[in-house]
Amino acid sequence: MARAQAQEPAGRGADSAVVSSRPMSTLAGKTIATVGSGVMAEAMIVGLLNGRLVEPAQIVASHPRAERRAALSAAYGIRTVASNVDAVAGADVVILGVKPQMLARVGREIGPHLGAQQLVVSILAGPTSAALVAALGHDRVVRGMPNTPARIGAGMTVWYATPATTAEQRAQAKALLAALGAELEVEDEKWVAMATAVSGTGPTYVFLVMEALIDAAVHLGFPRHIAHDLVIQTLEGSTRFAKQSGDHPAVLRNMVTSPGGTSAAALHALESGRLRTVLSEAVWAAFRRTVELGDQLEEQLGANGASGAGGSSSASGSSGAKAGPSGSGGAGGATAGPGAAPRGTARGAEPADPR
Numbered sequence: 001m002a003r004a005q006a007q008e009p010a011g012r013g014a015d016s017a018v019v020s021s022r023p024m025s026t027l028a029g030k031t032i033a034t035v036g037s038g039v040m041a042e043a044m045i046v047g048l049l050n051g052r053l054v055e056p057a058q059i060v061a062s063h064p065r066a067e068r069r070a071a072l073s074a075a076y077g078i079r080t081v082a083s084n085v086d087a088v089a090g091a092d093v094v095i096l097g098v099k100p101q102m103l104a105r106v107g108r109e110i111g112p113h114l115g116a117q118q119l120v121v122s123i124l125a126g127p128t129s130a131a132l133v134a135a136l137g138h139d140r141v142v143r144g145m146p147n148t149p150a151r152i153g154a155g156m157t158v159w160y161a162t163p164a165t166t167a168e169q170r171a172q173a174k175a176l177l178a179a180l181g182a183e184l185e186v187e188d189e190k191w192v193a194m195a196t197a198v199s200g201t202g203p204t205y206v207f208l209v210m211e212a213l214i215d216a217a218v219h220l221g222f223p224r225h226i227a228h229d230l231v232i233q234t235l236e237g238s239t240r241f242a243k244q245s246g247d248h249p250a251v252l253r254n255m256v257t258s259p260g261g262t263s264a265a266a267l268h269a270l271e272s273g274r275l276r277t278v279l280s281e282a283v284w285a286a287f288r289r290t291v292e293l294g295d296q297l298e299e300q301l302g303a304n305g306a307s308g309a310g311g312s313s314s315a316s317g318s319s320g321a322k323a324g325p326s327g328s329g330g331a332g333g334a335t336a337g338p339g340a341a342p343r344g345t346a347r348g349a350e351p352a353d354p355r
């Protein structure tokens with residue numbers, strides 16, 4: 001499995017909407033449609049244009065609201081249309097960015113118009129490839145799981161491509177998802193469900209820790225704005241230090257833990273409060289919920305047995321998936337252990353957005 005790769009932004013000025021594409025881009029000459037052209041799709045459009053992977057004329061965005069269409073055209077010089085069907089007509093790659101609750105409806109709308117050569121890249125949190133294939137009636141699908149820093153091009157997206165996709169389409173998906181930050185292709189869809197609990201939900205854990213540290217600094221007596229700056233810079237600096245040094249976090253932590261010092265005293269308090277266990281429980285809880293919501297969507301869409309993706313559980317997603325580094329990729333592997341995921345819940349309930 002490849003390491004996560006980040007794409008450096010090309011530093012295009014914020015006010016210049018028109019750029020030229022790199023001649024060797026895997027997306028050169030390809031038409032990209034966004035269906036559900038909201039915050040995430042816009043982040044992807046910005047990344048694609050900033051990275052000079054495509055020209056504005058290669059992008060078409062559909063949106064039901066006229067003012068949103070006008071805003072997207074004005075900001076990026078892209079073509080916009082009201083109809084989702086018009087957007088997918090002639091597109092090589094369709095980026096699906098609607099809310100998960102809209103999947104069944106939009107799938108019924110665009111599915112009959114998708115041709116065998118078109119690739120659909122979903123960034124919806126929740127639906128498995130089996131659910132996507134069932135909703136669209138189309139088997140060339142990529143299921144991507146981004147996170148919120150994608151909005152500033154600093155996201156982490158883990159993605160899985162159905163066996164029906166071609167090597168060229170997977171290269172296109174890679175380039176598209178790199179527009180949101182770092183990306184990682186996995187061969188076992190179970191890893192996308194696991195990543196949903198780690199990187200997809202991850203910003204929630206980090207923001208809570210951030211907030212708690214800011215409050216603690218205020219409790220000590222710092223004005224809130226100073227507390228904010230001290231904490232944000234510390235988190236950012238520590239992250240960059242860990243990334244650049246490549247050292248295990250325990251090594252970096254031990255570096256600053258002097259015998260009888262302040263770090264040792266703080267660590268004792270954190271371990272007494274079961275911080276590691278609590279974080280692990282949080283990740284397991286998010287994973288169980290991901291599996292539960294995925295199952296719910298699959299049941300509603302009648303995805304079990306869907307072709308192309310193999311159609312299994314939301315954890316494995318695919319009995320036809322290539323063998324992943326962690327083993328079988330079956331539902332049992334994903335849900336085994338103390339955090340075994342409940343299955344088959346709440347038929348007919350409105351699917352929730354997992355975020």
Ligand SMILES: NC(=O)c1ccc[n+]([C@@H]2O[C@H](COP(=O)([O-])OP(=O)(O)OC[C@H]3O[C@@H](n4cnc5c(N)ncnc54)[C@H](OP(=O)(O)O)[C@@H]3O)[C@@H](O)[C@H]2O)c1
Pocket residue numbers: 035036037038039040041062063064065084097098099100102106123124125126145146147148149151353354355
């Ligand atoms: N935001 C994140 O950080 C994040 C992270 C991970 C995954 N995701 C996933 O990314 C997807 C998009 O999230 P988002 O934050 O970009 O949401 P969003 O801003 O609400 O984008 C969805 C867009 O779809 C439009 N829409 C509604 N009905 C439609 C229809 N029938 N046909 C076409 N478009 C329609 C919405 O229009 P209105 O504005 O008029 O409703 C909205 O502009 C979600 O599935 C989410 O799970 C998001």
